[in-house]
Amino acid sequence: MNTYEPVIGLEIHVELKTKSGMFCGCPADHFAKEPNTATCPVCLGLPGALPVPNKKAVEWTIMLGLALGSEISEVSKFDRKHYFYPDLPKGYQISQYDQPLCRGGMIATSFGDVRIHRVHLEEDTGKLQHATVDGKKVTLVDFNRSGVPLVEIVTEADIKSSEQAKEFLKKLHQIVRFLGISDADMEKGSMRLEPNISLRKAGEKGLPNYKVEVKNINSFRFAAMAIEYEIKRHALLLDNGTTPTQETRGWDEAKNATVSQRTKEEAADYRYFPEPDIPPMRFTGAYIENIRTHMPQLPDAYKAEVKAKYGLNDNQANVLSEDFGKMKLFSGTVSLPAVQEATISGPAVANWIINKVPDASSVSPAHVAEQIIQSKQVTHVDDSVLIAAIDAVLSENPKAVADYKAGKEQSKMFLYGTVLKRLAGKGDKQKVMDLLTGKL
Amino acid sequence: MLHYSNFRYNEPMKDTTFTTSDVRKIAGLANIPVTDEEAQDLAEGFTKTLKVVDTLSEVDVTGVTPTNQVTGLENVFREDEIDKTRIFTQEEALKNGKRVHKGFFVVDQVLEQ
Numbered sequence: 001m002n003t004y005e006p007v008i009g010l011e012i013h014v015e016l017k018t019k020s021g022m023f024c025g026c027p028a029d030h031f032a033k034e035p036n037t038a039t040c041p042v043c044l045g046l047p048g049a050l051p052v053p054n055k056k057a058v059e060w061t062i063m064l065g066l067a068l069g070s071e072i073s074e075v076s077k078f079d080r081k082h083y084f085y086p087d088l089p090k091g092y093q094i095s096q097y098d099q100p101l102c103r104g105g106m107i108a109t110s111f112g113d114v115r116i117h118r119v120h121l122e123e124d125t126g127k128l129q130h131a132t133v134d135g136k137k138v139t140l141v142d143f144n145r146s147g148v149p150l151v152e153i154v155t156e157a158d159i160k161s162s163e164q165a166k167e168f169l170k171k172l173h174q175i176v177r178f179l180g181i182s183d184a185d186m187e188k189g190s191m192r193l194e195p196n197i198s199l200r201k202a203g204e205k206g207l208p209n210y211k212v213e214v215k216n217i218n219s220f221r222f223a224a225m226a227i228e229y230e231i232k233r234h235a236l237l238l239d240n241g242t243t244p245t246q247e248t249r250g251w252d253e254a255k256n257a258t259v260s261q262r263t264k265e266e267a268a269d270y271r272y273f274p275e276p277d278i279p280p281m282r283f284t285g286a287y288i289e290n291i292r293t294h295m296p297q298l299p300d301a302y303k304a305e306v307k308a309k310y311g312l313n314d315n316q317a318n319v320l321s322e323d324f325g326k327m328k329l330f331s332g333t334v335s336l337p338a339v340q341e342a343t344i345s346g347p348a349v350a351n352w353i354i355n356k357v358p359d360a361s362s363v364s365p366a367h368v369a370e371q372i373i374q375s376k377q378v379t380h381v382d383d384s385v386l387i388a389a390i391d392a393v394l395s396e397n398p399k400a401v402a403d404y405k406a407g408k409e410q411s412k413m414f415l416y417g418t419v420l421k422r423l424a425g426k427g428d429k430q431k432v433m434d435l436l437t438g439k440l
Numbered sequence: 441m442l443h444y445s446n447f448r449y450n451e452p453m454k455d456t457t458f459t460t461s462d463v464r465k466i467a468g469l470a471n472i473p474v475t476d477e478e479a480q481d482l483a484e485g486f487t488k489t490l491k492v493v494d495t496l497s498e499v500d501v502t503g504v505t506p507t508n509q510v511t512g513l514e515n516v517f518r519e520d521e522i523d524k525t526r527i528f529t530q531e532e533a534l535k536n537g538k539r540v541h542k543g544f545f546v547v548d549q550v551l552e553q
């Protein structure tokens with residue numbers, strides 16, 4: 001038995017969450033819509049229709065390139081990629097061939113750096129569903145998704161294990177979410193993964209003479225499982241002196257295995273040529289710098305900030321950065337005056353949110369603050385407890401507050417009663433009334 | 441219909457002869473059915489056409505930069521806005537479809553790509 005070294009690259013497709021399409025004004029949100037209700041002459045590829053690139057999609061792709069440390073092309077263009085398939089109404093996809101928007105870049109993982117080969121922009125295809133109609137096996141085509149902006153990220157074959165692939169994908173997913181350019185929702189298919197895998201003998205250099213692609217995987221876990229499966233399959237074949245067939249495979253969830261989809265008899269011939277309907281793009285340094293200036297905070301910067309500013313440890317910073325709801329709840333809670341007055345530490349707030357809040361969208365920062373403060377002060381009821389309770393009640397009852405401000409005196413008594421109920425008999429009632437009046 | 445991998449625009453195309461197998465390949469890529477007789481005919485026709493195009497190689501293009509755009513335009517974009525005026529209703533979208541079913545276009549079953 002030989003020892004092999006996996007050589008793994010990734011191709012990731014991310015649907016951008018622009019309002020409109022890549023080259024037309026159709027709505028880009030195609031999820032759970034009636035089929036073929038968001039199409040126009042451009043995205044249906046009708047003769048004479050003129051595609052015009054979406055400025056925001058181009059900007060966002062450049063922004064992603066900047067976040068990955070890519071070099072942004074000074075001149076870029078779109079090309080036609082030809083093939084026949086029912087999800088492609090024009091007979092070609094508008095994509096980018098030899099002048100992608102971004103080249104190079106890198107994401108560091110704990111197993112080593114993974115270099116980015118290129119990042120380019122294209123249009124998504126329609127959606128196919130298999131069905132039986134009138135006793136005949138058919139494919140149903142919905143073109144709502146066709147023409148939605150789609151970014152393709154291609155890595156170099158730097159990945160050596162399924163764990164490293166998973167870590168890379170999680171980091172990329174997080175970057176895309178922080179940039180706010182895609183929901184990157186795996187279940188909805190707005191982020192799709194295609195690992196390509198081959199093995200070489202340990203110690204050998206250079207790329208193996210074959211490569212197996214696994215298409216359209218929609219979870220990090222399945223990507224890791226597909227890679228593991230392929231590594232074992234290739235090793236067995238190679239041990240028997242057989243080179244694995246160069247092919248495209250799919251992940252079968254039911255079998256927990258990859259299955260051959262079609263063997264390419266000859267290399268695909270896409271006959272790329274420059275899209276004659278779209279003039280080239282040229283970007284000035286100032287334009288690119290302006291995008292860089294407006295780039296939202298990236299995950300690494302966020303983690304560094306909460307560690308420096310609030311004294312969180314690596315683990316706390318990591319867990320928060322993986323959940324937008326928790327991030328928001330944390331920043332909302334630590335900045336409350338009640339929390340600062342009660343000298344509740346950042347790590348205490350982070351721990352509470354990480355361990356005791358299962359669903360960050362269902363609670364307010366004031367509520368969290370109140371709970372933390374109460375848990376800290378069992379016997380002595382401090383003013384901060386009262387303030388936190390009042391803040392929570394006020395934030396949860398905006399209508400009563402508005403009614404009071406509009407002159408409805410009973411609303412104050414309702415709020416007062418709610419605060420007392422929340423305090424469960426603790427605290428000086430007069431003080432509660434005074435503080436509440438002051439707050440109102 | 442020049443084939444990128446076989447021909448480069450900056451290489452002279454002198455004495456290019458189209459065979460029926462070239463025709464078959466192009467017909468396959470273009471998804472057009474071609475009979476044996478037609479293939480023979482097209483091979484001869486393509487060879488003649490290429491000879492005419494070949495006249496271009498007599499032009500001295502030293503110092504001429506290759507281009508794929510002659511409009512001189514650059515950076516033509518649209519703002520990210522929905523244009524409701526051009527969206528088809530489902531009925532309009534499906535109107536020219538040969539086979540439709542419950543709002544979908546229908547084709548013979550294809551393999552997952």
Ligand SMILES: [Zn+2]
Nearest residue numbers: 024026040043
């Ligand atoms: Zn459209």
